[in-house]
Amino acid sequence: xxxxIRMKVLSKKxxxxxxxxxxxxxxxxxxxxxLAVTALSGGVDSSVVTMLGHKALxxxxxxxxxxxxxxxxxxxEQVVAVFKKLGVKVEVVDARSKxxxxxxxxxxxxxxxxxxxxxxxxxxxQKLVKTHQAxxxxxxxxxxxxxxxxxxxKRQHNVFAQIGIDPQKAFGYRMLExxxxxxxxxxxxxxxxxxLPVAVYQRMPFPGPALSARVIGSVTPEKIDxxxxxxxxxxxxxxxxxxxxxxxxxxxxxxxxxxxxxxAYGMQIEIRCWDSLDARKAYPTKLPFSVLTKLADKIVAACxxxxxxxxxxASKPPSTMEAV
Ligand code: XMP
Numbered sequence: 001x002x003x004x005i006r007m008k009v010l011s012k013k014x015x016x017x018x019x020x021x022x023x024x025x026x027x028x029x030x031x032x033x034x035l036a037v038t039a040l041s042g043g044v045d046s047s048v049v050t051m052l053g054h055k056a057l058x059x060x061x062x063x064x065x066x067x068x069x070x071x072x073x074x075x076x077e078q079v080v081a082v083f084k085k086l087g088v089k090v091e092v093v094d095a096r097s098k099x100x101x102x103x104x105x106x107x108x109x110x111x112x113x114x115x116x117x118x119x120x121x122x123x124x125x126q127k128l129v130k131t132h133q134a135x136x137x138x139x140x141x142x143x144x145x146x147x148x149x150x151x152x153x154k155r156q157h158n159v160f161a162q163i164g165i166d167p168q169k170a171f172g173y174r175m176l177e178x179x180x181x182x183x184x185x186x187x188x189x190x191x192x193x194x195x196l197p198v199a200v201y202q203r204m205p206f207p208g209p210a211l212s213a214r215v216i217g218s219v220t221p222e223k224i225d226x227x228x229x230x231x232x233x234x235x236x237x238x239x240x241x242x243x244x245x246x247x248x249x250x251x252x253x254x255x256x257x258x259x260x261x262x263x264a265y266g267m268q269i270e271i272r273c274w275d276s277l278d279a280r281k282a283y284p285t286k287l288p289f290s291v292l293t294k295l296a297d298k299i300v301a302a303c304x305x306x307x308x309x310x311x312x313x314a315s316k317p318p319s320t321m322e323a324v
Contacts, residue, residue, distance in 0.1 A: 014186065016193035020052065023178045027056035030176055031136060037062045037128050038138040039120070040090055041071075041210075042079035044191050044203050045140030045179060051194045052178055053138045054088050062132050063088055066124055068116075069096030070210035070224055073232045082197065095124050103212060103219040107252070109324040112219065113155045116209045120157065121171045129173040137167075141177040142187060144279050154320060157208030183278045204235075204245050205279065213322040217252030226250060230269055230299055230306070237295050243285040244276040248299075249323040257307025266307030269299055273311075274321055282316040 027036075040050045040063050053061040063083070067076045076092050083090045102115040102123075125137055145156040149163055160167045160175065167175050179187055184205065191201035207213045211231065215223045230248040238246040251268040258264055271292070276282035296309035312319065 014189070016190045019190055020055070020193060023052050024056040027053060027138070027176065027178060031057055031060065033060075034136070035060050035062060035132045035134040036136045036138050036176065037064065037125065037132055037134045039064050039066055039125060039128075040079060040083065041065070041206070041208070042075060042082070042200075042203070043140070043206050044184070044187050044196075044201060045142055047083075047140075047196055047200045047203075048187055048191045048194060049138055049140040049178060050083065050088060050090075051086070051191075051196060054086075055194075061138070062128070062134070063090045064128060065090050065092045066120065067092050067094050067096060068099040068119070068210060069221065070099060070212050070219075072206070072211070072235075073228055082200065086196070093124060093128070095119070098123050099212075100219070100221055105218055107217045110155055112212055112324060113157060113209055116212060117155070117157045120208075121160075121167070126171050126173065134173065136174050136176045138176045138178070140179050140187075141175075142179050143181060143183050146180070147280075154322075185278055207322050209324065213324040214247055215250045216323055223250055226267070226303060226305060229303060233298050233302060234271060234295065237291065237298065238273055238287075241273060241285060241287060241291075243273045244279070244282065245321060246271070246273040246285075247322070255308050259304060259307070264307055267303075267305045268308040268310065269303075269306050270310050270312055270323070271295060272321065272323075274316070276316075276321070279321060282319075282321050284311070284313045284315065287311070 036057060038050050038053050038061060040046045050063050065076055065079050080090045099119050102119040106112050106115055129137055139158055141158045145159050146162045148154050149156045149159040188201050211224050211227050212219045214227050227248055227250040234246055234248045249270040254265045255268055257266040273285040273287055274282040275285050292311055299309050300306055
């Protein structure tokens with residue numbers, strides 16, 4: 001089925017405007033006179049869903065940005081501002097302590113992902129849906145999320161029904177997933193057709209578990225602060241690289257380095273920068289060596305805890321794009 005849909009989406013006949021009007025109709029029919037809740041992360045998938053929901057439901061749609069403490073620098077404010085311009089009111093929910101408590105002491109990658117999922121869906125969304133007596137959570141799950149989860153590669157944070165979990169039973173509400181038949185390239189075309197700004201429709205993917213997917217081992221607010229600081233440097237330096245996605249990963253192991261002539265048992269950052277079409281396969285971008293060394297210089301200058309910076313040169317597969 002996925003293959004057939006992909007053919008449809010990527011064929012020249014795919015018309016994002018027709019897609020939009022069909023999806024708007026579908027959402028209207030499903031929600032009727034009820035309210036629906038949507039959680040917006042600012043990524044292209046959730047932005048498209050929010051705009052489709054807004055077109056279909058107007059004030060019947062309640063849009064939230066969940067501040068889980070794991071987002072990038074300035075992200076909550078930026079997302080709210082972008083959608084304000086588009087006429088969509090987005091409320092920020094401060095859930096930082098909930099997420100950090102759920103992640104405390106967990107270092108296994110799939111357990112970390114599960115903790116994030118449960119906190120989002122059981123703790124945060126459930127309360128929002130109940131508050132509004134909404135039946136549905138509108139969310140931006142796409143085909144690639146399902147494929148990787150179903151294949152047992154990585155538990156994507158937003159996949160349930162497709163792997164046999166009934167959201168109604170597990171969390172007490174249903175999910176409406178209008179983008180389930182698209183991959184990232186299709187979503188970007190719909191985003192553009194919806195009039196979303198270029199910064200949104202060309203926005204680099206960012207995972208649901210956010211910066212916790214970029215910390216190997218247990219997650220603490222301090223480690224997230226460090227990886228957030230490095231992420232800003234990496235994103236600024238590689239913005240013009242044309243790559244599909246780039247990121248900084250904080251390793252768990254320390255290595256010996258030196259600072260001010262003294263031994264420093266410091267932390268390690270791994271840079272990943274990927275060329276990819278749809279995230280199913282990915283190849284390390286052939287960045288000029290001068291770009292890499294400049295990046296390393298900036299990172300070790302800004303973060304005294306870090307003494308080692310490496311660049312990943314393996315492809316996906318067998319690598320995955322995120323480290324967790
Ligand atoms: P991986 O690491 O699986 O990543 O090769 C493929 C693409 O998916 C993004 N990613 C996620 N997106 N929820 C998401 O919405 C998740 O749990 C998740 N995990 C990974 C990743 O950033 C890359 O673009």
